Amino acid sequence: MKNPLADIxxxxxxxxxxxxxxxxxxxxxxxxxxxxxxxxxxAQIAEPxxxxxFIAMDAAGxxxxxxxxxxxxDYVNGTHHSPVGFVEGLYVAPEHRRAGVAVRLLRAAQAxxxxxxxxxxxxxxxxxxxxxxxxxxxxxxxxxxxxVFYRMAL
Numbered sequence: 763m764k765n766p767l768a769d770i771x772x773x774x775x776x777x778x779x780x781x782x783x784x785x786x787x788x789x790x791x792x793x794x795x796x797x798x799x800x801x802x803x804x805a806q807i808a809e810p811x812x813x814x815x816f817i818a819m820d821a822a823g824x825x826x827x828x829x830x831x832x833x834x835x836d837y838v839n840g841t842h843h844s845p846v847g848f849v850e851g852l853y854v855a856p857e858h859r860r861a862g863v864a865v866r867l868l869r870a871a872q873a874x875x876x877x878x879x880x881x882x883x884x885x886x887x888x889x890x891x892x893x894x895x896x897x898x899x900x901x902x903x904x905x906x907x908x909x910v911f912y913r914m915a916l
Contacts, residue, residue, distance in 0.1 A: 767863055768823070770870045773815035782817055782825035790828065790853035806830070811878070816870045818854070818863045827854040829867040831874060838884045840906025847875025849885035852897075868901055 773783045780803065787799045806813035811833070818827030830851040838846045849871060854863045875883050885903060887894035889910070899905070 767818055767826070767858075767861070767866060768821040769819050770866050771817050771819060773817050773828070779817055779825075783815055783828065786817065786825055786828035786853055786855075787830075787851070789855070790851050814871075814874050816867055816874075818858075818867055820858065826858040827863040827867050828852070829864075829871050831871050833875070833878055833880065834884075838882075839886070839909060841882045841884050843881050845878070845880055847871065847878070847880040847883040849883065852885070864897065864901060 771779060773779050783803060784796070784799055787794070787803070788796070791799070803815075806815060813830070813832050815828065815830045817825050820826045828851065829849060832848045832850050833845045834848045835845050837844075838848060849868075852864060852867065854867075872883055883903075885898060887898065889908060895905075
């Protein structure tokens with residue numbers, strides 16, 4: 763049974779939430795080493811005007827969702843303004859999906875981006891990540907373009 767959502771918290775509010783943040787990141791990006799997660803969290807905390815992370819807590823006090831955001835001043839595919847709020851990552855624990863957790867996290871993200879002068883919120887996902895694409899559209903994002911990136915070793 764899904765616990766009702768209790769609150770959305772700004773992630774670095776206390777050390778306990780840093781542990782939750784690391785755990786949720788590890789669930790979202792399981793192939794990323796723990797020390798890399800910590801470096802990225804530290805970098806985000808060091809630039810609070812540019813980055814934010816919000817954690818969804820259930821009524822029992824468990825961390826069940828995470829959204830990480832950045833303010834991007836470079837060109838963001840499919841957008842028309844700068845700066846742009848950008849969803850760098852969004853995760854909801856499987857047992858809490860389809861219960862409004864992502865919607866509440868996204869509302870916190872929208873408010874944070876608006877407070878920083880953004881008029882657009884953007885995100886991306888892999889071409890083969892159909893689950894994420896479906897979630898983006900259900901949350902109100904519109905598909906703007908599809909891109910394939912290339913590289914060449916030198």
